[in-house]
Amino acid sequence: MDVPFAKMNGLGNRIIVADMRGRGDSVSRQAAVALNADDATRFDQIMAIHDARADGTDHYIDILNSDGSHAQACGNGTRCVVQALSAETGKARFTFQTPGGILSAEEHSDGMISVDMGMPRFRWDQIPLAEEFHDTTGIELQIGPIDAPVLHTPSVANIGNPHAVFWVDADVQTFDLVRFGPLLESHPIFPEKANISIANVVARDHLVIRTWERGAGLTEACGSAACAALVCAARVDKTDRAATVTVPGGDLKLEWREDNHIIMTGPAEWEFSGVLDPQTGQWRRDDPGREAK
Numbered sequence: 001m002d003v004p005f006a007k008m009n010g011l012g013n014r015i016i017v018a019d020m021r022g023r024g025d026s027v028s029r030q031a032a033v034a035l036n037a038d039d040a041t042r043f044d045q046i047m048a049i050h051d052a053r054a055d056g057t058d059h060y061i062d063i064l065n066s067d068g069s070h071a072q073a074c075g076n077g078t079r080c081v082v083q084a085l086s087a088e089t090g091k092a093r094f095t096f097q098t099p100g101g102i103l104s105a106e107e108h109s110d111g112m113i114s115v116d117m118g119m120p121r122f123r124w125d126q127i128p129l130a131e132e133f134h135d136t137t138g139i140e141l142q143i144g145p146i147d148a149p150v151l152h153t154p155s156v157a158n159i160g161n162p163h164a165v166f167w168v169d170a171d172v173q174t175f176d177l178v179r180f181g182p183l184l185e186s187h188p189i190f191p192e193k194a195n196i197s198i199a200n201v202v203a204r205d206h207l208v209i210r211t212w213e214r215g216a217g218l219t220e221a222c223g224s225a226a227c228a229a230l231v232c233a234a235r236v237d238k239t240d241r242a243a244t245v246t247v248p249g250g251d252l253k254l255e256w257r258e259d260n261h262i263i264m265t266g267p268a269e270w271e272f273s274g275v276l277d278p279q280t281g282q283w284r285r286d287d288p289g290r291e292a293k
């Protein structure tokens with residue numbers, strides 16, 4: 001039976017929110033391939049809303065990357081889920097169980113949405129890495145010629161999902177992330193692969209990043225990568241604990257609170273709604289009158 005869905009985005013991170021409540025299945029890999037084959041529904045992540053599976057939570061959220069792999073966290077996608085559920089219920093606060101843990105989120109009166117992305121983890125076996133590194137603020141990894149690496153010594157963090165952040169003092173757009181990203185994403189040092197970001201600290205309260213996402217490739221925004229860049233910078237005093245992180249799609253406001261929780265605030269945008277078959281990916285619009293603004 002078909003399910004309602006919304007095509008949305010979080011600063012250009014292409015999100016499909018699928019309403020799987022009341023069903024025992026999730027969106028199939030076949031459906032993901034079919035949706036990605038259509039320009040209108042091509043996505044970076046699918047956020048599948050399921051009935052709650054843990055006390056004190058509103059829903060379980062399953063996260064699918066565009067290559068069919070499952071992710072543990074999706075900051076931009078979580079904001080889209082909040083906006084969709086808030087429009088349906090009139091509620092502003094939600095608690096979700098995700099594969100990466102329990103997330104709380106709130107939609108503010110100005111439409112911005114804050115997500116508590118939980119606490120970062122920095123131990124080598126929490127990222128995870130394939131070998132022991134005592135100092136994860138900069139691990140031995142580089143790309144390019146041995147004597148003149150293009151990118152090297154990344155910081156690593158787990159934000160529910162694994163991240164590597166390479167620091168540069170140049171425009172992040174000038175690095176060939178399309179070439180380097182897939183090589184680094186699947187580097188043997190990352191047994192669960194990794195999201196690869198290039199980060200430029202432009203001020204103590206402002207970073208600019210660009211991300212090659214695990215399982216999705218180059219995206220306009222990656223919320224968990226923005227969180228990784230901030231905490232990796234702040235833990236070595238490159239920045240303060242609160243900063244704006246600029247991604248190609250726009251700005252996110254982040255705060256790494258003293259209680260070790262990371263709060264990410266940003267927008268979500270509805271594009272169109274429809275219904276889809278979660279097994280085949282066949283879909284149709286159901287609300288032609290309510291086109292994106």
Ligand SMILES: N[C@@H](CCC[C@H](N)C(=O)O)C(=O)O
Nearest residue numbers: 071074075076161222223224
């Ligand atoms: N775009 C997401 C991250 C989605 C998951 C990531 N590709 C992974 O597999 O770890 C975000 O906004 O956090």
